[in-house]
Amino acid sequence: MKITLSRRTAVVALAAATALAGWVVVPGSASAQLVTHPDHNVMDDSLRELGMRHGLYIGTAVDMAALNDAADPQYRSLVKSQFSTVTAENAMKWESLEPTRGTYNWGPADDLVAFARANGQRVRGHVLVWHNQLPAWLTTGVSNGTIGQAELRQLLHKHITDVVDHFKGKIWQWDVVNEAASDPWDSPPSIHLKGFWAQNLGDGYIADAFRWARAADPKALLFYNDYNIEAFGAQDASDKTFFVYNMVKGLRDQHVPIDGVGSQGHLGTQYGNYDALQVASALDRFAGLGVATALTEVDVRSQMTAGVQAGDSAEINPRLQGSASNYSVLMQGCLSSRHCLSYTVWGFTDKHSWIPGWFTNPPEGMANLYDEQYRPKHAYETLRADLIFAGPPFVLPRVQQLPRH
Ligand code: XIL
Secondary structure (H helix, E strand, O other): OOOOOOHHHHHHHHHHHHHHOOEEEOOOOHHHHOOOOOOOOHHHOOHHHHHHOOOOEEEEEEOHHHHOOOOOHHHHHHHHHHOOEEEEOOOOOHHHHOOEOOEOOOHHHHHHHHHHHHOOOEEEEEEEEOOOOOOHHHHHHHHOOOOOHHHHHHHHHHHHHHHHHHOOOOOOEEEEEEOOEOOOOOOOOOOOEOHHHHHHHOOOHHHHHHHHHHHHOOOOEEEEEEOOOOOOOOOOOOOHHHHHHHHHHHHHHOOOOOOEEEEOOEEEOOOOOOOHHHHHHHHHHHHOOOOEEEEEEEEEEEEOOHHHHOOOHHHHHHHHHHHHHHHHHHHHHHHHOOOEEEEEEOOOEOOOOOHHHHOEOOEEEOOOOEOOOOOEOHHHHHHHHHHHHOOOOOOOOOEEEOOOO
């Protein structure tokens, strides 16, 4: 007897299979969304509108001082109009939330969450466990021996519990652990867990952090976030992406509640970068572990040579084009993987960018989508073009990730 499945049965079966893997297909067909009103010109749409054609959230890191600066209204209005998810650039870091031991300063982070809610945006929580921007009372206490290992572990547990609980139900994706893996230029060059937390608590802190975060919020998606993991390399001991892949696989094997991998995407036009297919393949391989992915901190900086600073277009143009191309590579990679849920830029204007303050020798800059006068650059229009021209069969609606328990 020939068995035929009705279309509905097949869809239900597919939904059941993906739900088992921790995923749910977002309803709504991509092709249906292409039908627009005759007066509506998709070429005019914002990044957030265009992203929604694919169920993809487009985000930015937000500098709270700029957001609240009444003399700089364009910043606030572009955060609203162009982005469907926001990340606190600094306001949710431990040194910002608990500058004095036991006294929390929730104000700026709460303001951002309220702003997002008012503007129909989702929030990426950044960051629970990181070796940078820790409060001085904590790092000093550890270095002078007044905070021992057992107390440090309790403090981390309390920090994660208090912060996740404070924002419970309001955070879409939490960066639970950030930048834990070393780089090939560190010593030893084989990739390992580096920094304050691994040194003081040992490697087990990562699994602990995810379990503690899950206990405090059963619904947020819990991410591991890092840079230089946009594509695989030699797949040996020097390959950071390979290390993170194996780490996530190990966490999954131990039933640690990890839901996603964030690839930061801090690139530079002076480097030999990846192509979109390499990024697509890396995101796919992470998805193969049953986790979602996201581009979480994209910016593409350039060296500010004397010529660039003097306005020499022969030096400026290739940088603008190189920057646009790298933004696009990451966008196309993300679009191609249905489990890549969001694409967030680390600031959107060169007027408020962490790059010139951090990369000074040689000076670097012009890393963002808009210039210092809020004029959109090639990179902005290239991202819009990527979102406009993408569709089935290679770009399909996102698959919703279910929090893992
Ligand atoms: C940066 C902020 O943009 C700066 O304002 C701050 O002074 C330092 O941190 N990776 C991360 C982000 O995960 O938190 C960092 O943000 C940039 C690199």
